[in-house]
Amino acid sequence: AQSVTQLGSHVSVSEGALVLLRCNYSSSVPPYLFWYVQYPNQGLQLLLKYTSAATLVKGINGFEAEFKKSETSFHLTKPSAHMSDAAEYFCAVSANTDKLIFGTGTRLQVFP
């Protein structure tokens, strides 16, 4: 069975500061891992995905995530936060199935 844990339901950063959103996964087989972003009143948008190629994955809007098997982690980072990054972020895992197992989400606030 697969599961995802997102540490911190809320993260607040200042504009220009580093963004770090944590995600740990559990999977009995090599996983596919995803980060989705949900802006207010909008659907989920894929930020990036890991599918067993390069462990450092670059996504849209300057975000990237690194797959660390030894730590079972897939943390999302961005060097410099923008006001427009304020949203809810979901980590998800998929392994040998097509359905996505989502974490509970992290709401990112960016202060000027």
Added chain:
Amino acid sequence: GAGVSQSPSNKVTEKGKDVELRCDPISGHTALYWYRQRLGQGLEFLIYFQGNSAPDKSGLPSDRFSAERTGESVSTLTIQRTQQEDSAVYLCASSKGSQETQYFGPGTRLLVL
């Protein structure tokens, strides 16, 4: 091309009534998924359609929930005898096929009074 569309965008119903939620996937996408997002929680998988294969219904929470898909197009999620705990945002996603990226619609916000 158009993305995944869902209707209605909002639905308010009374406890005990049946509701139907519609999803129009991206044209050409053979896979279609339904998820539920309760307030303050992550998304829960409900059901998955892939081409002509039998759907994966393993996420449906009770027999009050059912879904149909016509070929590789529209899908309808039906909730019978709605309960207050059914209140949630119901999200539909589609993908080109198995293990492909899922693209999500804007969701239907259901409120059961």
